[in-house]
Amino acid sequence: MATNPIEILKQRYGNLVPTARLSDGKPRSILFDATKCIGCRHCVQACKDWNEHDRTSLYELSPTNWITMEPPVLEGLSPIWARNSCMHCDFAACAAVCPVEAITKYEEGPVVINQQACIGCEYCIHACPWEVITKNDITGKASKCTMCSDRVSEDKQPFCVQACPVGAMDFGLTEEIAGKARKQAEAVGGYIYGEREAGGGGVVYVLKESTEKYGVRNIGAAKFPKHRVPLGLMLKDLFTPRCGIPGKLRALYLAIIHPKRLMYRYFS
Ligand code: SF4
């Protein structure tokens, strides 16, 4: 029986989410330890450096800011901090609703939006339980953290992890990271967040206080959670030229060859 989350995913849901391999196929995870974080935002700056984003909008997610530290106040003005970025879900609702299959879950962990394939329909933005996808008004494409898939494919850690000056983030094989998270949670009398939320994924947190205090969302354990793409938006796409004819033709073709995806999008 398969134990790899991607294999399990394929067995249960067929082609609900496009999957692919970057390198060795071994799942990796990011660990964020809130008990060590000092809110310095070196990770936020590092993300901008690696992805060549401009220096604006440190405090809210945007197409040029793929990670924030919550709450959005200056260092020293809050006692606790939490990472806010893509959780790289194993059962990624964003990927399951994308009508043109522009979002891929890689076996090594990253969930990545293909900028060339995206038609800007915004379904993924509505579907993500953590609301971490934003739309670039200039390119018209959806945008979010990639887990530095380009670095992961070269067996390097994400740049934000590397930049943390106090070791509040770690990266490695999922099993090892899960062990470290458990050990640290026990040591500080805290708990793990991200292992069960929306079926789990490639980012786990060690938290000590309640989720409310960190401003972290309470998300159920359901895999492929019920999405919130407005029906009106989907109907608009069926009956108007929104998002372009080539995108519509591709969506139609994919709906015919992957009907389970259509069921999830319209009846979830
Ligand atoms: S956190 Fe949101 S954007 Fe990231 S993989 Fe999960 S559903 Fe997609």
Ligand code: SF4
């Ligand atoms: S905006 Fe639409 S086409 Fe682009 S990635 Fe999101 S769901 Fe797919």
Ligand code: SF4
């Ligand atoms: S993993 Fe990479 S893309 Fe994601 S927040 Fe960190 S530096 Fe940015």
